[in-house]
Amino acid sequence: MRRTKKERQRLLSETIAENPFVTDEQLATQFQVSVQTIRLDRMELSIPELRERIKDVASKSYENEVKSLPIDEVIGEIVDIELDHRALSIFDVQEEHVFQRNGIARGHHLFAQANSLAVAVIDDELALTVHSNITFVKPVRAGNRVITKAIVIGRDEQKHRTKVEVTSTVNGETVFVGEFDMYRTKGKGE
Amino acid sequence: MRRTKKERQRLLSETIAENPFVTDEQLATQFQVSVQTIRLDRMELSIPELRERIKDVASKSYENEVKSLPIDEVIGEIVDIELDHRALSIFDVQEEHVFQRNGIARGHHLFAQANSLAVAVIDDELALTVHSNITFVKPVRAGNRVITKAIVIGRDEQKHRTKVEVTSTVNGETVFVGEFDMYRTKGKGE
DNA sequence: TTGTTATTAGCACTTGGTACTAATATCAGT
DNA sequence: ACTGATATTAGTACCAAGTGCTAATAACAA
Numbered sequence: 001m002r003r004t005k006k007e008r009q010r011l012l013s014e015t016i017a018e019n020p021f022v023t024d025e026q027l028a029t030q031f032q033v034s035v036q037t038i039r040l041d042r043m044e045l046s047i048p049e050l051r052e053r054i055k056d057v058a059s060k061s062y063e064n065e066v067k068s069l070p071i072d073e074v075i076g077e078i079v080d081i082e083l084d085h086r087a088l089s090i091f092d093v094q095e096e097h098v099f100q101r102n103g104i105a106r107g108h109h110l111f112a113q114a115n116s117l118a119v120a121v122i123d124d125e126l127a128l129t130v131h132s133n134i135t136f137v138k139p140v141r142a143g144n145r146v147i148t149k150a151i152v153i154g155r156d157e158q159k160h161r162t163k164v165e166v167t168s169t170v171n172g173e174t175v176f177v178g179e180f181d182m183y184r185t186k187g188k189g190e
Numbered sequence: 191m192r193r194t195k196k197e198r199q200r201l202l203s204e205t206i207a208e209n210p211f212v213t214d215e216q217l218a219t220q221f222q223v224s225v226q227t228i229r230l231d232r233m234e235l236s237i238p239e240l241r242e243r244i245k246d247v248a249s250k251s252y253e254n255e256v257k258s259l260p261i262d263e264v265i266g267e268i269v270d271i272e273l274d275h276r277a278l279s280i281f282d283v284q285e286e287h288v289f290q291r292n293g294i295a296r297g298h299h300l301f302a303q304a305n306s307l308a309v310a311v312i313d314d315e316l317a318l319t320v321h322s323n324i325t326f327v328k329p330v331r332a333g334n335r336v337i338t339k340a341i342v343i344g345r346d347e348q349k350h351r352t353k354v355e356v357t358s359t360v361n362g363e364t365v366f367v368g369e370f371d372m373y374r375t376k377g378k379g380e
Numbered sequence: 381t382t383g384t385t386a387t388t389a390g391c392a393c394t395t396g397g398t399a400c401t402a403a404t405a406t407c408a409g410t
Numbered sequence: 411a412c413t414g415a416t417a418t419t420a421g422t423a424c425c426a427a428g429t430g431c432t433a434a435t436a437a438c439a440a
Contacts, residue, residue, distance in 0.1 A: 005385090005386065005387095020248075021245075021248075021249070023426090023427070023428090024427075024428075025427085033387075033388090034387070034388050034389080035388090036387075036388055036389070036390095037386080037387055037388070039428085039429085040386085040387080043429095049427070049428055049429080050426095050427065050428075051241065051244075051395090051396095051426095051427070051428075052428095054241075054244055054245055054248045055211075055244055055248075057248040058210075058211075058244045058245075058247035058248035059211070099316075102315075102316050104318060106305075106306070106309075107305050107309075107318070107319040107322075108265075108298060108301055108302035108305045108306065111298055111301050111302075111305070112298035112301075112302070115296075115297045115298045115301070116296070116298065119296075119297075125291060125292075126291065126292050128294060128297070128326065128329065129297040129326050130325065130326055131324065131325045131326070132297075132323075132324050132325075133322075133323045133324075134321065134322050134323075134324075135320065135321045135322075136318065136319050136320055136321070139318065195416090195417065195418095213395090213396065213397090214396075214397075215396085223418075223419090224418070224419050224420080225419090226418075226419055226420070226421095227417080227418055227419070229397085229398085230417085230418080233398095239396070239397055239398080240395095240396065240397075241395095241396070241397075241426090242397095
């Protein structure tokens, strides 16, 4: 045993999480064990084979295709959307999103999630943020799962404007609120 | 020939574009031809095999994920700073900062530049954005050089608050304005 | 030394193909 | 109707990256 089995499996999980496109053979070389050992490890950790992993990555981004905005342009993962009404997204705060000094999430990440959700909820090819008024209610930290809800609260057909209210919570507690004034090209049913 | 070859190949392209996860066998059944014919068609149209298609979808969404996350690096370069008074930063808008659909910069990048400059201008170990009111005045596009200026316009020692006004311009034209209410731990000369 | 856990080896089989050859079918023009 | 070109089908060997299974070792611990 090069190291312990546990240690290897821990690293294996990490490696695959980082790069799902790696084959068992590459992993075997990397960890200096046989391909069979890698396979046993994957089974114990219930990590699917390469093709399944790739398929998962692909179908995840494919299923959630939203008319208004390709999913990859949204910060966080949209879990529910009802165009022109409401939308919900989840964003897991990682180490790289916080200030090293105090571990508090940088504001622009929360803003990015809220803003991209406000864009996504608009049922239009072109939606732009014109104005927004936001408040950071409580600090957010690494490890927190931020659940953000966008609700369309008003619409002015003449001015092509839509008002969206966005609220982010962590464990049920509000951490961020914002009001977004969005511009859209098309009016109702055009 | 059920229909013409051309017609079938046209539909084939469409079908695969719509759902890249379809196998040759499924296609053969759908078009009532043999699997070999489907393969010949794919070759003539240079459509890769199922696994390659899936891999393409997966890696595309994977690259984008990585691209949209490191906002830390897009906050611009600070070129001048006078702590607790003013600060100036430059940010060059690249292709990856704009919506593919219309080429306009995503709001959160401009916000990120403004917000991080507001944080930087505060002469304190800990500065957090509490509230902000922002307006996207004009669309910004790839290739634009955004010059952002932050000016400290007020300070409330009791409440540990500092107000910062941020203005971004492209070629002298204002594209973004924002007012940031910042929280700081320390008061004056503590 | 014995028992347990860990690792490696080997084989048959699977999917969704590629690459290639060869046999038919279909149609168009003369 | 005959010929030649194009289209379609069939069949084979082979590949990658696995699964599922059995069996042989190796390493370690009491």
